[in-house]
Amino acid sequence: MSALHRIGRWFMGPIPISVLLALLIGACFMLVAGVDPLSGYSAMLKGSFGSGAGLANTLQRAIPIIGMGIAIAVAFRAGVLNLGVEGQAGLGALAGGIVAIYVPGPAILIVPLAFIVAIATGAAWGLLAGLLQNLWGVPVLLSTLLLNYPARYFASWMIRFELNAKDTDMVASDQVRPEVQLSMLVPRDSAFAETLRNSLGPTNPITAILTGVNWSLVIVILVVLGAIFMNRRTRFGFESGLSGQNPEFVRYSGVKPGPLVLRTMALSGGLAGMFGLMVIIGAPNTRLIEGAFIQTNYAWTALLVTLLALYRPVGIVIAGLFFAAIMVGSDAMGRELGLSPQIAAVIQALVIILLAFRVTIPWLRKRKSKASDDPPFAEPEHLSDPRLAVVETNTSKESER
Amino acid sequence: MNFLELFDQDLISSVLRALIPILLAALGGMLAERVGIFNIGLEGMILVGAFSGVAASFFTNNWLVGTIVAMICGALFSLILGYGAVYRKGDPIVLAIAMNILAVGMTSFLIVAMFGVQGVFQDPGIDGIPVWRIPVLADIPWIGALFALTPLGYLALILVPVLWVVLFRTPLGMRLRGVGERPLAAATMGVNPQHYQLGAVIASGALAGLGGAQLALGNVVQFTENMSAGRGWIAVVAVMLARAHPVGVLGAALLFGFIDAIGFRLQSFGLPQQLTDAGPYVVTLLVLIVLSSRLRKTRDAVLT
Numbered sequence: 001m002s003a004l005h006r007i008g009r010w011f012m013g014p015i016p017i018s019v020l021l022a023l024l025i026g027a028c029f030m031l032v033a034g035v036d037p038l039s040g041y042s043a044m045l046k047g048s049f050g051s052g053a054g055l056a057n058t059l060q061r062a063i064p065i066i067g068m069g070i071a072i073a074v075a076f077r078a079g080v081l082n083l084g085v086e087g088q089a090g091l092g093a094l095a096g097g098i099v100a101i102y103v104p105g106p107a108i109l110i111v112p113l114a115f116i117v118a119i120a121t122g123a124a125w126g127l128l129a130g131l132l133q134n135l136w137g138v139p140v141l142l143s144t145l146l147l148n149y150p151a152r153y154f155a156s157w158m159i160r161f162e163l164n165a166k167d168t169d170m171v172a173s174d175q176v177r178p179e180v181q182l183s184m185l186v187p188r189d190s191a192f193a194e195t196l197r198n199s200l201g202p203t204n205p206i207t208a209i210l211t212g213v214n215w216s217l218v219i220v221i222l223v224v225l226g227a228i229f230m231n232r233r234t235r236f237g238f239e240s241g242l243s244g245q246n247p248e249f250v251r252y253s254g255v256k257p258g259p260l261v262l263r264t265m266a267l268s269g270g271l272a273g274m275f276g277l278m279v280i281i282g283a284p285n286t287r288l289i290e291g292a293f294i295q296t297n298y299a300w301t302a303l304l305v306t307l308l309a310l311y312r313p314v315g316i317v318i319a320g321l322f323f324a325a326i327m328v329g330s331d332a333m334g335r336e337l338g339l340s341p342q343i344a345a346v347i348q349a350l351v352i353i354l355l356a357f358r359v360t361i362p363w364l365r366k367r368k369s370k371a372s373d374d375p376p377f378a379e380p381e382h383l384s385d386p387r388l389a390v391v392e393t394n395t396s397k398e399s400e401r
Numbered sequence: 402m403n404f405l406e407l408f409d410q411d412l413i414s415s416v417l418r419a420l421i422p423i424l425l426a427a428l429g430g431m432l433a434e435r436v437g438i439f440n441i442g443l444e445g446m447i448l449v450g451a452f453s454g455v456a457a458s459f460f461t462n463n464w465l466v467g468t469i470v471a472m473i474c475g476a477l478f479s480l481i482l483g484y485g486a487v488y489r490k491g492d493p494i495v496l497a498i499a500m501n502i503l504a505v506g507m508t509s510f511l512i513v514a515m516f517g518v519q520g521v522f523q524d525p526g527i528d529g530i531p532v533w534r535i536p537v538l539a540d541i542p543w544i545g546a547l548f549a550l551t552p553l554g555y556l557a558l559i560l561v562p563v564l565w566v567v568l569f570r571t572p573l574g575m576r577l578r579g580v581g582e583r584p585l586a587a588a589t590m591g592v593n594p595q596h597y598q599l600g601a602v603i604a605s606g607a608l609a610g611l612g613g614a615q616l617a618l619g620n621v622v623q624f625t626e627n628m629s630a631g632r633g634w635i636a637v638v639a640v641m642l643a644r645a646h647p648v649g650v651l652g653a654a655l656l657f658g659f660i661d662a663i664g665f666r667l668q669s670f671g672l673p674q675q676l677t678d679a680g681p682y683v684v685t686l687l688v689l690i691v692l693s694s695r696l697r698k699t700r701d702a703v704l705t
Contacts, residue, residue, distance in 0.1 A: 033511075132689075145634050353500065356495050
């Protein structure tokens with residue numbers, strides 16, 4: 001099969017069709033809101049890709065989504081259903097943010113310290129869920145979900161009662177000092193930025209991206225490469241991938257599931273904490289604002305992205321960019337047409353639902369053999385979809401206890 | 402600070418208020434669990450019920466219409482899980498995660514689109530669910546609170562024994578349980594498992610929708626963005642702890658209602674709201690730990 005043929009078939013496959021259908025349903029929502037879907041979607045497209053600033057914004061927003069997506073994928077791939085990235089990233093952002101804002105000292109010491117604290121906090125919150133499963137058999141799926149709430153309320157309490165700054169009406173901490181802030185790839189006031197602006201023009205996409213996206217871009221690229229390397233080349237990646245698919249076999253070959261869960265949760269939570277911190281120190285004059293981190297919805301978007309990409313790092317990058325574009329576009333559309341930017345969550349969730357429905361073009365399905373139709377009494381769980389491996393594999397945990 | 406003040410007669414009615422939405426949703430989750438579908442979409446179903454109930458009550462100025470619409474919308478929304486998991490063989494966990502996000506997005510979008518407000522929708526036109534006081538009985542000290550509930554409150558409490566009878570003493574219940582435990586055997590007996598599974602999921606959506614109606618039209622009369630605030634997750638835990646048994650579900654819901662109510666009262670003793678709000682989740686975790694030996698035996702503990 002030629003490459004072109006394969007690409008053609010991909011476009012008739014489930015993912016593009018789910019996306020298309022989700023956009024169609026999103027259009028219905030716009031109609032309900034009394035907005036012409038065509039102008040809605042064109043506002044969206046213009047906002048996310050139409051200008052250099054929009055492009056930079058999309059890229060910047062994709063970074064935490066991709067990073068947390070990798071954090072989730074690391075866990076899901078090992079069969080550990082970590083739904084607590086919101087809490088892990090939120091606490092990482094809080095702890096690292098406190099270091100970045102309140103600990104005095106030169107930036108060259110403070111920034112690494114903030115990173116270490118954020119990673120350690122996220123990892124600790126993740127480890128807690130791992131320990132609860134190993135020691136008492138509380139499923140990670142439930143404990144991580146429940147741990148999101150204490151994390152959220154603790155952060156909100158901390159900011160409101162301990163950190164609340166006097167110089168603002170918001171419930172928020174002091175500002176991040178400019179020298180601690182992650183610098184843009186090309187700092188805006190540098191000579192090189194000036195050259196770029198002069199030679200390419202101030203609104204050129206390249207100028208906008210280089211001066212509008214910060215160094216977390218490099219970190220996320222390293223994390224993605226690291227994840228690919230880990231999955232393919234390291235013992236841990238091999239074992240965790242196998243235990244996601246068949247924990248029985250992995251145990252049989254001498255891997256202890258308990259430590260694997262702990263290491264996975266620590267890694268996943270630590271990554272989440274790091275990307276949480278970069279949201280805080282990534283933009284100029286940021287404060288820790290009560291409830292602001294939850295509102296970004298990064299963690300849950302990352303979860304959808306991971307499910308869409310089936311835990312594959314490269315897929316997460318592509319899906320993350322796509323979902324970030326939807327978010328940035330929805331914000332732009334919301335501003336322009338007076339709509340709620342939450343349309344982004346609607347479209348994103350619909351993509352996943354439709355994908356789980358396995359929508360296909362009817363005539364394509366007919367060509368496949370009828371034998372593949374399941375008997376009427378088949379159980380809801382099944383083997384074909386790698387996503388399901390997660391649920392399935394856990395069935396065997398029973399015998400472990 | 403006198404801790405005895407925490408336990409007065411009003412406590413019972415606040416416990417009941419906190420308990421009923423959770424109980425309705427958890428009873429729904431229990432039905433889905435019994436046919437072998439792990440429903441963690443309760444959170445979203447509650448939210449959809451709350452929103453549609455408020456919207457319908459606002460447009461018709463009638464709480465009964467609002468309640469019925471909430472039930473129908475909850476049921477319709479649950480079709481995503483029912484149709485997807487039963488007929489399209491989608492993974493229930495993936496579907497439910499997406500449903501919960503969809504519910505938050507959809508309701509937050511529609512509140513702006515339909516009512517032009519952000520965050521909270523409050524209007525005198527929204528007709529709240531009234532409290533039906535049963536004369537004489539409602540005046541009995543302490544247990545009187547049991548007789549001054551909304552219609553949905555009575556419904557929830559009555560459903561506990563009713564569902565117990567249905568599940569364990571009727572052919573319908575036997576088939577439901579059979580479908581969940583041995584789908585093949587049930588199919589050989591001439592029962593179509595898919596019909597029962599879909600039916601149970603729809604019923605769970607309807608009940609969770611009613612829970613949302615109680616939350617938004619009974620406990621308060623307004624819709625707030627993301628107002629389910631984790632109650633659906635607590636309902637999921639209640640189902641797991643109770644091993645999908647109606648009486649156990651009531652017990653678990655009672656515990657969470659109690660913690661919720663106590664937390665609310667502790668605020669008047671100067672505890673910050675953020676800390677008491679976290680109470681139910683922390684206690685849920687502690688209960689999960691304490692009852693873990695019990696959990697391990699459950700078929701569902703498998704769903705680590």
